[in-house]
Amino acid sequence: TVGWFQRSPPLIAHPFVTLWTGSLLRGFLLYLFTYTYSGTPHWIKTFEGFQTLAVHSFVYPAYISFLWKCGWSTLELMWGWHSALGLLQGYGVTALSLLLWTRYMPSILPGKRAKPKEKKETPLQKLMGYMRPYTGRFIVVIFFVIISSLGEMAIPHYTGKMTDWIMNEDEPEAFGNAIRIMTLLTVMSAVCEFVCDLIYNVTMSRIHTAIQGLVFQCVLKQEIAFFDKSTTGDIVSRITTDTNTMSESLSEKLSLLMWYFWRVIFLFGSMVFLSWRLCFFTLLGLPIIWVIPEFTGQFYQKLSAQVQESLAKANDVAMETFSSMKTVRSFANEEGETERYKKCLEHTYSLNKKEAAAYAASTWTNSMSSLALKVSILYYGGWLVTGGQVSSGDLVSFVLYELQFTSAMEVLMSYYPHVKKAIGASQKIFEYVDRIPDIPPDGTLAPETLRGHVQFKNVTFAYPTRPDTEVLKGVSLELKPGQITALVGKSGSGKSSVINLLERFYQPNGGEILLDGKPLQSYKDQYLHEKISVVCQEPVLFARSVRENIKYSKEDATEEEMFRAAKLANAHKFIMSLPKGYDTDAGEKGGQVSGGQKQRIAIARALIRQPQVLILDDATSSLDTESEHRVHQALQKDANGCSVLLISHRLSAVENANHIVFLENGEVKEEGTHDELLQKNGLYAEFVKMQNTSFQRNSEEGENSNLSAHA
Numbered sequence: 189t190v191g192w193f194q195r196s197p198p199l200i201a202h203p204f205v206t207l208w209t210g211s212l213l214r215g216f217l218l219y220l221f222t223y224t225y226s227g228t229p230h231w232i233k234t235f236e237g238f239q240t241l242a243v244h245s246f247v248y249p250a251y252i253s254f255l256w257k258c259g260w261s262t263l264e265l266m267w268g269w270h271s272a273l274g275l276l277q278g279y280g281v282t283a284l285s286l287l288l289w290t291r292y293m294p295s296i297l298p299g300k301r302a303k304p305k306e307k308k309e310t311p312l313q314k315l316m317g318y319m320r321p322y323t324g325r326f327i328v329v330i331f332f333v334i335i336s337s338l339g340e341m342a343i344p345h346y347t348g349k350m351t352d353w354i355m356n357e358d359e360p361e362a363f364g365n366a367i368r369i370m371t372l373l374t375v376m377s378a379v380c381e382f383v384c385d386l387i388y389n390v391t392m393s394r395i396h397t398a399i400q401g402l403v404f405q406c407v408l409k410q411e412i413a414f415f416d417k418s419t420t421g422d423i424v425s426r427i428t429t430d431t432n433t434m435s436e437s438l439s440e441k442l443s444l445l446m447w448y449f450w451r452v453i454f455l456f457g458s459m460v461f462l463s464w465r466l467c468f469f470t471l472l473g474l475p476i477i478w479v480i481p482e483f484t485g486q487f488y489q490k491l492s493a494q495v496q497e498s499l500a501k502a503n504d505v506a507m508e509t510f511s512s513m514k515t516v517r518s519f520a521n522e523e524g525e526t527e528r529y530k531k532c533l534e535h536t537y538s539l540n541k542k543e544a545a546a547y548a549a550s551t552w553t554n555s556m557s558s559l560a561l562k563v564s565i566l567y568y569g570g571w572l573v574t575g576g577q578v579s580s581g582d583l584v585s586f587v588l589y590e591l592q593f594t595s596a597m598e599v600l601m602s603y604y605p606h607v608k609k610a611i612g613a614s615q616k617i618f619e620y621v622d623r624i625p626d627i628p629p630d631g632t633l634a635p636e637t638l639r640g641h642v643q644f645k646n647v648t649f650a651y652p653t654r655p656d657t658e659v660l661k662g663v664s665l666e667l668k669p670g671q672i673t674a675l676v677g678k679s680g681s682g683k684s685s686v687i688n689l690l691e692r693f694y695q696p697n698g699g700e701i702l703l704d705g706k707p708l709q710s711y712k713d714q715y716l717h718e719k720i721s722v723v724c725q726e727p728v729l730f731a732r733s734v735r736e737n738i739k740y741s742k743e744d745a746t747e748e749e750m751f752r753a754a755k756l757a758n759a760h761k762f763i764m765s766l767p768k769g770y771d772t773d774a775g776e777k778g779g780q781v782s783g784g785q786k787q788r789i790a791i792a793r794a795l796i797r798q799p800q801v802l803i804l805d806d807a808t809s810s811l812d813t814e815s816e817h818r819v820h821q822a823l824q825k826d827a828n829g830c831s832v833l834l835i836s837h838r839l840s841a842v843e844n845a846n847h848i849v850f851l852e853n854g855e856v857k858e859e860g861t862h863d864e865l866l867q868k869n870g871l872y873a874e875f876v877k878m879q880n881t882s883f884q885r886n887s888e889e890g891e892n893s894n895l896s897a898h899a
């Protein structure tokens with residue numbers, strides 16, 4: 189390239205021309221690439237790095253050849269000109285040409301007009317948004333950082349001065365003064381650093397807590413289908429691991445970045461002041477220090493996101509195992525679970541290895557390039573001292589500044605991956621924060637009185653995770669106040685799906701659901717969940733006392749209300765027989781009471797709120813027939829006129845219901861009272877027959893086993 193430029197007329201090789209052509213070329217290439225790969229910032233960044241190299245390898249040879257032609261006397265003049273103007277102009281022109289290209293290119297390229305894009309904030313901008321309320325504090329921090337960094341500048345300056353004084357053997361007083369000033373500035377610098385660290389870290393932990401709370405709140409607002417798709421481990425990992433990674437990188441590393449950023453600026457200023465020739469020399473090496481970590485940094489960021497994901501998966505496995513410990517033990521599958529967990533950890537480990545390599549590569553390239561720079565500066569500096577252009581003292585000061593400068597650059601570059609890591613983590617966090625829940629707007633209705641009359645009219649529904657499989661196909665049914673309606677059908681026929689829709693966990697795809705004649709979605713969400721209570725087959729009790737568990741849905745309930753609910757649920761008697769009565773601890777997930785007791789406490793918890801619609805989804809499956817019968821009788825007599833929807837696989841539970849609906853494959857096949865349906869001799873009658881047969885078989889087996897036991 190140098191040869192080509194040498195053969196060309198001087199104008200072509202003129203630095204001014206090469207700079208402008210180079211910059212325009214750079215802008216044009218950047219535009220074309222952005223245009224083609226819009227939405228893929230990773231590629232744009234990579235390409236940006238390449239074309240910077242390409243353009244520089246075009247601009248620098250042009251320089252050298254021009255200087256060659258004009259004679260070496262202009263060398264320094266030109267280099268100085270370049271160092272000052274080149275950087276400003278190069279990047280300024282890039283921005284300008286990019287602007288022009290973006291403005292005019294779409295009209296030049298037919299059919300390729302760029303679509304107007306929505307302005308999207310980057311994770312870093314979003315983070316800055318959370319920092320904005322603390323701007324005042326950050327300004328104070330920056331002020332102290334500047335003072336402290338300025339203080340540190342004094343040491344190399346006075347060291348250089350002292351070298352000159354020692355060599356010239358004059359000004360002994362100035363020597364003593366310099367020592368005193370250096371001591372004073374060092375102390376001042378240290379105090380400023382302390383104040384700045386304190387304010388910064390306290391502020392960052394405030395922001396961390398706020399973001400963690402926000403993520404939690406945003407997750408709770410999501411629709412139920414979101415929880416079907418995401419695993420608990422993944423969600424918990426975003427709230428804990430990702431927010432920790434983000435704030436750790438921000439509070440520790442960003443403070444250092446800020447620190448070193450100011451240092452670099454002041455050091456650079458001091459270096460220019462001492463010798464612009466040496467400074468230009470230092471600048472020549474900078475593109476290498478900047479471009480290489482950009483590549484390694486991107487690779488590192490990608491890997492660190494993968495590590496976070498893999499960790500979340502491992503968390504998931506651990507949480508699932510610990511929460512189903514009894515099942516794991518009863519199948520003696522501890523080894524299997526350990527294997528599963530270890531497999532996840534192994535995967536994380538293999539990613540960790542790659543991450544460590546990427547990190548090492550990025551720090552290695554940084555230190556290698558800065559080492560090469562140091563050696564060259566010493567060589568060139570020595571040459572300048574010999575030529576009398578720089579004093580020995582200035583060279584000492586410069587070398588000290590330069591040492592600090594490159595180590596500050598090294599620190600900046602080595603923290604670059606950490607900032608990338610923080611951005612990676614924040615990207616995942618903001619995915620949750622920005623997610624708009626797929627829930628229709630909340631209704632406004634909250635009438636004082638509600639009868640609890642529910643109507644399903646031709647309702648069709650498919651779960652969002654399986655949109656092609658319709659689980660309810662035109663279901664119509666009615667829940668009347670003061671009546672028990674039983675929903676019967678084979679497993680998978682869609683009974684629980686009816687409840688999910690009534691609870692408004694999902695939206696029906698067709699038809700409508702009315703509550704007291706008004707669409708369900710027109711009611712306020714909180715109101716709806718106060719008026720509709722659900723007890724499921726495996727209710728979750730909290731690791732608190734039985735009293736706290738029953739009063740969970742109505743904390744201000746009186747003792748009388750609690751006793752009434754417990755009696756209705758046929759639970760009062762057994763609770764009183766527990767060691768501490770209502771103050772007995774239920775254990776984690778209700779592990780210290782039996783399955784049937786747990787179900788009765790859960791029914792009491794649902795009844796204490798005196799709901800207008802009560803849903804029992806196989807909620808009495810663990811009770812013996814007598815207890816179950818008592819609960820249903822009490823509900824029929826005393827349930828305050830509420831509508832009860834009962835789902836059960838047991839005949840004894842449904843036969844006394846006022847109305848029975850038989851579902852099959854998401855369709856209502858039969859409905860009526862127990863006797864009416866028996867007379868029809870259809871699907872329900874068959875269900876009854878099967879129940880009776882299995883009951884007979886069970887009792888015969890019981891008798892036989894009793895006999896054999898006797899024998």
Ligand SMILES: Nc1ncnc2c1ncn2[C@@H]1O[C@H](COP(=O)(O)OP(=O)(O)OP(=O)(O)O)[C@@H](O)[C@H]1O
Nearest residue numbers: 416651653654659678679680681682683684685686
């Ligand atoms: N969250 C879900 N996502 C996708 N499909 C689901 C989901 N929950 C249930 N299903 C599917 O919907 C269909 C109806 O399930 P549903 O739970 O309503 O049946 P069910 O009658 O209550 O069954 P069971 O008596 O066994 O509780 C089944 O095929 C089931 O696989």
